[in-house]
Amino acid sequence: MQHQLTIQEAIFTLSNFNKQIDQLTYRFRSNFFGPVKVDGKPIAHDDKAKSNEEELVKYKQLITDTSALRHAIAKANNELIVENHSVTYQLEWVRQTRLLLTQLESLIQRQETRVETGVGVVEYSAYNETSIREDIDRLTKEVNKISSLIDQSNANSMISIDLLTEI
Template identity: 30%
Template sequence: MTELTLQEAIFTVSNLRNQLNKEYAKFDTEYRVPVAVNNESIVNDGKAADVKDSLKKIEQLKHDIITLKAAVHHKNTTGKLTIDGAEYTASEVLESLKLERDIVNNLQNNTAFGYHRERIKTVAGVGIVEEGIISEKEVLEYIEALEVKVNRKSMLIDKFNSTETIEVKLKTI
């Protein structure tokens, strides 16, 4: 059994996916070659063994990725975090973080003015027009408060990921 923090497990999944992509690439580069000439096989036994080894490696990598992701998911759905006196699962916090980051990004995009989105324009036949968001001050305060929450939750998740551990049986490590 291998014991890993969630942070290590997430990093390991990324590395295993890279290894899997390298195995895929072999089928496009090393193994996609002429295999017969005039109906006569020209494949040497060494390359055939390499293909079998790659297929075996793909299966092992698949197993390890599934095992790690399932263990991380289980820990996230059972591990608890306390925020403002209320208890949440790590999964709930991660989902709220995802949504809150999206809200912040969308609102910031709509409150930002600059290149091609000038706040004050001269419009022919109208005059000087100022663009803005209705209740902009309130929206900006909301964004600022939400950013504080997002940063606090991010730090809690980082701490959770660096301290919580899982035990898994891996084939490639």
């Protein structure tokens, strides 16, 4: 079935489909395994077999749909431009910059004092803490700005996609 979705809706749908896959995977342990014979005599499980087949069909549809959604989102992210770069580029930049911010914030919070023989009391701290704090403020604002622009782009950009699973 053909659907017109914003990228934001596609991401939300992908998340929901992944949850459904997780639920089906969890149910496989209890629904696909159980007693088949008692005292050497087979136990009829026609209803279980039919139910299992339906779950496998649903699972395969979800795999196909999540793959299609990921592909459509990735394609759109490669084509859409935010601040002179593709959304894919910006997403990676934001991810890496957030990692850097975490490191910098940890660095400026770290302070140690040691008594070293022959030297005395030595205090350890980040070099040029003021400059690091300025970098943190500047990068945080930039990350927030790019993230907001990506969100706006995702909310306003449409993709067309064929899905087997009902949304």
